[in-house]
Amino acid sequence: MYSRFPSERIQIMIEATTNPAARSIMQNAHAERAAAVQGVWAWLMGKTSR
Numbered sequence: 001m002y003s004r005f006p007s008e009r010i011q012i013m014i015e016a017t018t019n020p021a022a023r024s025i026m027q028n029a030h031a032e033r034a035a036a037v038q039g040v041w042a043w044l045m046g047k048t049s050r
Contacts, residue, residue: 017023 017026
């Protein structure tokens with residue numbers, strides 16, 4: 001299915017959904033992941049004045 005060559009893997013693309021409910025769920029999940037990643041960085045590096 002997948003090639004070991006990056007130039008061939010680039011041809012495989014995930015398309016964005018046009019389903020409004022699915023799009024909303026994906027956007028909410030993205031926001032939750034972003035908050036989790038920021039929380040991890042704050043825990044590792046300490047809080048900054050940003």
